[in-house]
Amino acid sequence: MTINLNNYGLTPTLKATADQQPTMTLARVTAQHREFYQVITATGELTAMVSGHQRHQASGNVDFPTVGDWVLLTATDSDQAQIQTILPRQSVLVRGAAVGDGQGQLIAANLNTVFICMSLNANFNVRRIERYLTMVWESGAQPVVVLTKADVTNNLAEQLAELEPVTIGVPVISCSAEMGTGLSELTPYLKAGQSVAFIGSSGVGKSTLINRLMGAEVMTTKTIRSADAHGRHATTHRQLLRLPAGAVVIDTPGMRELQLVAGDLDRSFVDIATLAAKCHFRDCQHETEPGCAVRKAVEAGELSPERLASYRKLQREMQYQGMDARQLEQAKVARMFGSRREMKKFLKSARPGGLV
Template sequence: MTIDLTALGWDAARAAAVRRGQRPGRVARVDRGVCTVLCAEGPVRASLGGAVLAAAARDLTSLPCAGDWVLLGTWPDGPVTVEKVLPRRTALVRRTAGRDASGQVLAANLDAVAVVEPVHPEPDVARMERLLSLVHASGARPLVVLSKADLAADAAAVARQLARVAPGVPVLPVSAEGGAGLDPLRAEVVPGRTLGLLGISGAGKSSLVNALAGAVVMPTQAIRRVDGKGRHTTTWRALVPIPGGGAVLDTPGVRAVGLLDGADGLDRAFADVTALASTCRFTDCGHAVEPGCAVRAALESGELTARRWESWRKLQRELTVESRRREARLAAERRGGWRRGRRHSARP
């Protein structure tokens, strides 16, 4: 089995980093520190090399993840190791559940990311806004896919309604079951490009992968009829090459996604709110009691809904808290390094 790496996004800029004895590949999945890497001669299983482990000790986000381009080394006795993770052009990063304000890279080197939101029982607008903020911050092009569109009486009307809270983002009603609406998604999966799928369990992400691949490559399960929710069918992140070129990266259903450092992503996801705030009389307007507040005027006129405003405020507060936590953690690390340096210098 051979793999055309250029169809997966390999190019001259990345090739310049290859050194003698190394071979390139793209990470398809990671299982407890062992990577499945797509190389020119086929899939290879590789453990983590010393340089990669040392980098991870300083920053866990440097660990290889699905979508990464890596350089492999082969030892004389046979084992294959990941010796280097090449610089990421885009990275989908969420905050971890702990209190240390660290991040987890969900996927890397995605050209576009589709937020998959099922139309049944009804789309969760606040969740969609949160995920779009994450995608905007990643550097990838955001899309919204309204999955299971065949279950809606008028999926096009739902798409038009959601487009109002997704400024500049295509909102695509799609039915993986019947194939309706798949063509705009297929346009995102062409040689050299990778489409990521992000959404809750039961949203239909794996069904979309199968539809785009033209074969059953990801397992699927039926959702519960009572609430439209699903179980975790995909429990790992998987990069799936598509016949004809390109790839789709499926992610497990996300229950919670915390924003880590995405002020720019939040501004872009809420471009309408940002534009209003920029026209307030005072640049430091708190949008509470200040005269000439364009946000308050838009709320009073109905141009801006209270629901969207509160959604923006909630995410803004979350980013502020995480920024303070991160600054505190970095300050603690600097103090720890200074103390270690003092101890070493005090030794005879």
């Protein structure tokens, strides 16, 4: 069997890199089950494991393969392929830490586009989009906002206007998988060689959308799932699938539970970052400092207070994420006492002999 890896997103650059190691086999990871990886090579599908050497060299989760990775394999006597190298990633979606610190859980690699899905019904929430955007910018992939279930809203224009300030430089598409409208706007991102993913809350219609694009029921949607109890056979869930349009869709189990814990706030809040550059103090917290351009913009009605609040909240969350246990404890105490100085005063007084 020969398989054209171009159909699985192989690029000339990757091919050239792989050709420098002619003794090894180029493959893409299509699924992961604990330490076993399903991979596809030019001659077919295989199961592979990480080589002892690679495992030994690894300094964190980022050094282990994930779905979407391009890897180089060697075969061992036992016919069990071994992953020796992970080729440089173009992007990587991580949960639980910043991409750089190596500890988070890898969700998928080498995505070109991540579709952030949100439905236009009661689920519509601008603040949630800010979170997802932050995470996708951090991954290195291009975010595209997809507003689903366009058939259930009657204030689309209003919702779009509400989104505009948070989606600076990000394409926004509205569609209905039910009616089949707006789907063609996704096609520029679905060309051969592209790898994409759909993220967003449960029930927003990601599976329905993927099924529509596949032109077949490959994903089990909510309605089908409820029928499972009555004996209907569930489709096996594939973690990497090819769309008729040419692109590859990556849909790992972790993709469904994505939450923000790390991200690139300067990209998702480029408006605030731009304003902050004009603050008098370089480390301005936009609280009470004089010459604060951010607060000035809020007062002038140019920046919504909700957006600033949301920025602060995400910033705080991320700060806590990056802290070790000792720092977290200190931050907690500092919050309790209002300031470090107050805390020190208290600790001093609490020490035996400290209180007279």
